[in-house]
Amino acid sequence: MPTISDFKKEIVRIARANIGEHAWDYFPSRQAKRNENVKFGMCEYKCNLFVYEILLASLIDIGTPNETSEKRWMLRLEGKGDRPPTAGQWYNDEVPYFEEIDKEDVEGGDICSDGSHVGIVSKFGSTISANGQVVIENDWGFRNGQNNVKFFALCETP
Numbered sequence: 001m002p003t004i005s006d007f008k009k010e011i012v013r014i015a016r017a018n019i020g021e022h023a024w025d026y027f028p029s030r031q032a033k034r035n036e037n038v039k040f041g042m043c044e045y046k047c048n049l050f051v052y053e054i055l056l057a058s059l060i061d062i063g064t065p066n067e068t069s070e071k072r073w074m075l076r077l078e079g080k081g082d083r084p085p086t087a088g089q090w091y092n093d094e095v096p097y098f099e100e101i102d103k104e105d106v107e108g109g110d111i112c113s114d115g116s117h118v119g120i121v122s123k124f125g126s127t128i129s130a131n132g133q134v135v136i137e138n139d140w141g142f143r144n145g146q147n148n149v150k151f152f153a154l155c156e157t158p
Helices: 004-017 047-057 070-077 087-091
Strands: 098-101 111-113 118-123 126-130 135-138 150-154
Touching (some): 004 118, 004 126, 047 087, 047 126, 087 111, 087 150
Antiparallel strands (some): 098 150, 111 118, 111 150, 118 126, 126 135
């Protein structure tokens, strides 16, 4: 059976394989991979969809606890009402299989959020996230002055 460390390595591997990808772009609508009930409409940030799909591809299903907002009623008509955890839910430690950890304990495969954005830690000091245009790897979450970022580690095998 895979260990937590194995899952974390797989999360980083799959996230890195998507650097430069435009699949989580802000503008086009997009059907979620591996979950036909999840779709994001046009002009929606998809950083939480990116994290959700990378975790699913890593065999970690954190669920889709949210309903599409009222302003996206067309998606409900299409039967696409499910939503993955938001950046705020990550920030508030409301995601199954993960628990908040201290910044000094962060390693690749952990998740970080400031409540409005969420990404995947690739290594200490570096994250991979969908920035509204493309998937990038940079120092988001570790920059000077970013004191409101929280980090979450996989705490049990799914």
